[in-house]
Amino acid sequence: MLDCGLSVAVKVVGGKWKAWIMDCIRRGIQRPSALHREMQEVSPRIINLHLKELEDYGIIYKQVYAEVPVRVEYRFTAVGESLLPVMDVLEQWGNENREHILAGARSHLV
Amino acid sequence: MLDCGLSVAVKVVGGKWKAWIMDCIRRGIQRPSALHREMQEVSPRIINLHLKELEDYGIIYKQVYAEVPVRVEYRFTAVGESLLPVMDVLEQWGNENREHILAGARSHLV
């Protein structure tokens, strides 16, 4: 089922919040607490789970600073970096077609 | 939440089977029965639901031929066509990174 590259990519980028999380990290919001503040409509727990998943995929890695209180920063790995242009393409397409899609998305809500 | 184009795109392309379905249609497998045969691991019902969703988004449209038995073909709309290059990018990235992703996907199965 993960035979087509499309499925692999969708698995990584899909899910309700992963794309947003990656977009945040990209914009420099890389600390858990900062992500929680930025994405207030998402429970911290969920953000952590997604971060873990992305980390497992090797898209981001966790930089831990031995400070006190401890500081953590998530950054893109090389593979993660290679995903950025792909996200750009998605982002652009989404922006160009938002109205069109949303018009027919009445049922399949938000 | 659908403010970033990324979310819009993910909504369209995401889900467990939509990407695969669109890939099939693209390859010329556009009739429901053919899709069912091609994607045997997916229940016909689900394929229909996804087709409906894509149709609602205006990505594909349904061509009905008044033959007997009735024949139906799903085809891309103009907006759907504009999504193809985007899928290409996803497909390519997925193919290039399949091994890497799958290695860490043990938990987050299939």
Place this chain on the structure above:
DNA sequence: AGGCATGGTGAAAAAATTATCCCCCACCCT
């Protein structure tokens, strides 16, 4: 009539995803 093919749906169950709640740890400070 019964069997084939086509395309399709409603209801309910199962599975996966997301959310909530309350807890933990270490360490600083007052």
Place this chain on the structure above:
DNA sequence: AGGGTGGGGGATAATTTTTTCACCATGCCT
């Protein structure tokens, strides 16, 4: 000791998505 910060996790519930199962309709054919 109590309160603050920063980073986590388990258990459970709610929600969404996917699946199964049984069923409908048309019109062919034997």
